[in-house]
Amino acid sequence: MAEEKSKLQRLLEQGEFVVSGEIGPPKSAAGDGVRHHTEELKPYVDAMNLTDNQTAIVRLSSIAAGIHVMAAGGEPIIQMTCRDRNRIALQSDLLGAYSLGVRNVLCLSGDHQSFGNHQAAKNVFDLDSIQLIKTVRDMRDKKAFHSGEAIKKDEPRFFIGAVANPFADPFEFRVLRLEKKIRAGAQFIQTQCIFDMERFEKFMDLARNRGLHEQAYIMAGVMPIKNAKVAKYMQKNVSGMLVPDGIVERLQKAEDQTAEGVQICIEQIQQLKSIPGVRGVHIMAVAWEEIIPTIVKGAGLLPRPQ
Amino acid sequence: MIVAEAKPLEEILDSLKGMSKVLVAGCGGCVAVCLAGGEKEVGIMASALRMKRELAGEPLVTVEETLTRQCDPEYVKELGKKLDGVDCILSMACGVGVQFLAEHYPDMWVVPALNTKFAGATIEHGLWEERCGLCGECVLAQTGGVCPVIRCAKSLLNGPCGGSQNGKCEVKPNACAWQLIYDRMKSLGRLEQLVEVAEAKDWSKSRDGGPRQVVREDVKIDG
Structure with a gap:
């Protein structure tokens, strides 16, 4: 199998400020929605995450969705969680995804099943996210399965991503956990949505102190908020997400809250771009994918490099 | 200890349908400590069952016996003397006790009165919490x-x-x-x-390999 670097990896290595987006696969057996979003987004983002049954709700698989993205000319980042598959199924899916042309994988723990639509499900967590990262790396660099057995030919050679949440606790451990992920093999990092800029800057300070910004490409996560109600909901109900009161108030005061939400997101991107060690942004417009072009344009990130 | 709690009474009554004499078997081990299946709970369970069945017009005879431990063959043997005319044993032990009774009395129908929850400890009176995953x-x-x-x-x-x-x-x-x-x-x-980085766990040492055994040759008594 020919060595084939992903576009995402190539652009990051070239030093481009990279933009990725996110597409939530549908709760149905149709791929046209994903293809449609891909067509819409591909001039504006360099790669697209496909979430893996996010919030533990059954959806079209992230790998299948990634194939639809490729069919529509986009670059997929397959999300892979440890919640639903053991090490046998995870490795099998890695082989399958690579054989179909997928080159980027993002390894996560996965949302707990109690948030989803199958709360009586048994979670797996045979591996945790860090052990999954190491597994993907060992398949590539050691040409070996998790058990140590050699992969005799055509090993999967993924560009490996991981997530970091600077807004969960314990705060100081978040940087150590990022370091563990990088040690295990993570090459690019996408962070949780950033609203509390001060805390993120502190996180980046600590990360830079440990030299982590030079060991992995850190992409800052952002999320446009449609209105003050949504901001308040996230503030109260979503663990691991910090939405400062200032943002809620700014939305409340705005005449056009949606436009203000977009403006806030654009300003955040501009601010993030100036933080040393931030190598790109990841835009999570949950169920609002169509706003991504406006944000990318507004943030002055066009045209995208090829 | 093994922490357990009583099943809903309706579920227990359902499992005793058609039975007229039931031995309610308690255990003096963990389930007595966590107030689920000791002598006192056996008494309460037996009288609750009798009352419910009386009200339903299907009176029930109960025999009460609490063993030192249901997970020990030596004590399990003692129950043999109490089984005259008994249709069913309702075990108020953990799942281990229920199975030990079923193994030792192959002709007897044995049903559980408790749901076995976890290996844990008392945090405060009336609150128990899991501490060990027995991995x-x-x-x-x-x-x-x-x-x-x-x-x-x-x-x-x-x-x-x-x-x-x-x-x-x-x-x-x-x-x-x-x-x-x-x-x-x-x-x-x-x-x-x-x-x-903590390596992946070897789950074959956990429940995934079927029932586990601990063998200690040094303490075995060879007859």
Whole structure:
């Protein structure tokens, strides 16, 4: 199998400020929605995450969705969680995804099943996210399965991503956990949505102190908020997400809250771009994918490099 | 200890349908300590069953017996004397006791009165909490004496997920196990130990290989 670097990896290595987006696969057996979003987004983002049954709700698989993205000319980042598959199924899916042309994988723990639509499900967590990262790396660099057995030919050679949440606790451990992920093999990092800029800057300070910004490409996560109600909901109900009161108030005061939400997101991107060690942004417009072009344009990130 | 709690009375009554004489068998071990299946609970269970059946016009005779332990063949044997005319044994022990009774009395119908919950301890009077996942390969030396296998909702071995906030787990009102681990390692000056990547667990040492055995040749008595 020919060595084939992903576009995402190539652009990051070239030093481009990279933009990725996110597409939530549908709760149905149709791929046209994903293809449609891909067509819409591909001039504006360099790669697209496909979430893996996010919030533990059954959806079209992230790998299948990634194939639809490729069919529509986009670059997929397959999300892979440890919640639903053991090490046998995870490795099998890695082989399958690579054989179909997928080159980027993002390894996560996965949302707990109690948030989803199958709360009586048994979670797996045979591996945790860090052990999954190491597994993907060992398949590539050691040409070996998790058990140590050699992969005799055509090993999967993924560009490996991981997530970091600077807004969960314990705060100081978040940087150590990022370091563990990088040690295990993570090459690019996408962070949780950033609203509390001060805390993120502190996180980046600590990360830079440990030299982590030079060991992995850190992409800052952002999320446009449609209105003050949504901001308040996230503030109260979503663990691991910090939405400062200032943002809620700014939305409340705005005449056009949606436009203000977009403006806030654009300003955040501009601010993030100036933080040393931030190598790109990841835009999570949950169920609002169509706003991504406006944000990318507004943030002055066009045209995208090829 | 093994912590258990009573099944809903309706479920127990349902499992005793058609039975006219039931031996309610208690256990003086863990389930007595956690107030689920000791002598006192046997008495309460037996009278509740009799009353319910009386009201339903299907009177029930109960025999009450609490063994020192139901997980020990020596004590299980004692129950033989009490089985005259008994249709069914209602075991108020954990799942181990229920199975031991079923194995020792092959002709007897044995049903459980409890749901066996976990290996845990008393936190305060009336509150028990899980502490050990019985995984077969203890990791407490790596995690400062706090078990992530059972106390983390995702059994994560390399630190907290993104849902840990203000010391709480996002799933339950419980403490985040990794916050507890972090706090302890920090106060003991061992934070760098947590930067080591913990290898994947060998789950074959856990329940995944079927029923496990511990064999100790040195203490075996060969007849």
